[in-house]
Amino acid sequence: MAIYEVFSHPSLIRYRTSIFTKATLFLLIVLVLTYISPLLVAYRSHGFWLKIxxxxxxxxxxxxxxxxxxxxxxxxxxxxxxxxxxxxxxxxxxxxxxxxxxxxxxxxxxxxxxxxxxxxxxxxxxxxxxxxxxxxxxxxxxxxxxxxxxxxxxxxxxxxxxxxxxxxxxxxxxxxxxxxxxxxxxxxxxxxxxxxxxxxxxxxxxxxxxxxxxxxxxxxxxxxxxxxxxxxxxxxxxxxxxxxxxxxxxxxxxxxxRPGFWELIKTAWIQYVSILLIFLWVFEKIKIFVFENKVLTTIMIPPFKQHQS
Known part of the structure; x- marks a missing residue:
């Protein structure tokens, strides 16, 4: 008798910790690097602000x-x-x-x-x-x-x-x-x-x-x-x-x-977001690796315990 998949959905695994831990510090560093790094890359590559x-x-x-x-x-x-x-x-x-x-x-x-x-x-x-x-x-x-x-x-x-x-x-x-x-x-x-x-x-x-x-x-x-x-x-x-x-x-x-303020923003945010998407993907993979492999101490809550709670 043939077996086939009738339904699928992703499982959500939660990782919890207190405020003053290495895991919290790691997330703050990742957050800063994720959103600030694209801004620096876009600015240093020239043409971020449309001067003329x-x-x-x-x-x-x-x-x-x-x-x-x-x-x-x-x-x-x-x-x-x-x-x-x-x-x-x-x-x-x-x-x-x-x-x-x-x-x-x-x-x-x-x-x-x-x-x-x-x-x-x-x-x-x-x-x-x-x-x-x-x-x-x-x-x-x-x-x-x-x-x-x-x-x-x-x-x-x-x-x-x-x-x-x-x-x-x-x-x-x-x-x-x-x-x-x-x-x-x-x-x-x-x-x-x-x-x-x-x-x-x-x-x-x-x-x-x-x-x-x-x-x-x-x-x-x-x-x-x-x-x-x-x-x-x-x-x-x-x-x-x-x-x-x-x-x-x-x-x-x-x-x-010389362009006005809104024209500057219109040009700058496209460059920023296009680089940000890459950093979001990279740091998401880094976070998955760190928490799945228990590099930092956290409390893992499996999907079934989430449903019970």
Whole structure:
């Protein structure tokens, strides 16, 4: 006649002792090692506290229609210049040349945020003048909203020179965010919402490109014209303006920020619990070995005596 198992259940064996015994001390040591050791292991393995994190966002960028342009017309220091700043233009005297400027921003994917700027400047020149180098500064309003609300005034700077006089400079690049420090995870940050150029100043030093770029570079968060490609077209025909064409794209950015408290906890507890499970299993086996083999003196209560009591 075949025999088969109809039911099974585990037997519970209890081990008892008084408070001031080696068994009690052993359990306290095991308890501390079980729950403190995973914390030490997670912390010492680095990355337990998430100090910096990143997220992706399409910035809200708008051209401010502020332009400063200087073009060298000889290798001996002659130049022509123009800007949208009246005080700068007043300082130029005979070097001032008023160009024809057109600017158009496009929202290619129709998401409500501009994706690029098409900029064109036609600089009138005399027949005896030839352009050898160009410096161009464009300003933008740059805004982020997904985590903290970050608003700043930024710029893109273009510089190109050639030993051969040109008829046209064509530039294309990405207006990329450059961070020396992470942004906050929430709140309003407007510390750099200041004009790149102090256009109210009557002093020439306020419009010096070296001073402007140096002051701008002191910021911890800036934009730069990255992935820049420039094409210089030589030989300008007589009575034809020198043309500057620029396409500035506003790409999706990877933003670095400092996580908040709850995000730190969310990341830290997963690491802690995953290591804790291993320690729980290991020390459970150690306790079973110690008490089953009577390494420490305890009173063992078998299952049947538990039922009787």
């Amino acid at each position: 994190n990143t997220y992706e966002e399409q910035p809200n960028v708008r051209f401010q229609y502020q332009v400063l342009m200087i073009a060298a017309t000889s290798t001996s220091g002659d130049f022509v210049a123009w800007s949208t700043f009246d005080n700068f233009n007043d300082l130029q005297g005979d070097h001032l040349r008023v160009p024809l400027v057109t600017a158009l921003e496009e929202d290619i994917n129709q998401d409500g945020k501009m994706d690029l700027l098409n900029f064109r400047l036609e600089l009138p020149l005399q027949s005896s003048e030839h352009v050898y180098s160009v410096q161009l500064l464009l300003t933008f309003s740059y805004q982020l909203f997904r985590m903290s609300t970050f608003i700043m005034q930024s710029m893109a700077y273009v510089h190109f020179s050639s030993p051969i006089s040109g008829a046209q400079l064509s530039v294309i690049g990405d207006l990329k965010l450059h961070q020396r420090e992470p942004l906050k995870h929430r709140g309003l940050d407007t510390r750099y919402n200041l004009s790149v150029v102090n256009d109210d100043s009557p002093f020439a030093s306020s419009f010096d490109l070296a001073d402007i770029t140096a002051s701008y570079q002191d910021r911890n968060v800036t934009t730069i014209l990255a992935n820049q490609y420039a094409v210089w077209t030589p030989v300008r025909a007589a009575n034809v303006p020198f043309i500057i064409k620029a396409v500035v794209k506003y790409p999706v950015e990877i933003i670095t920020y």
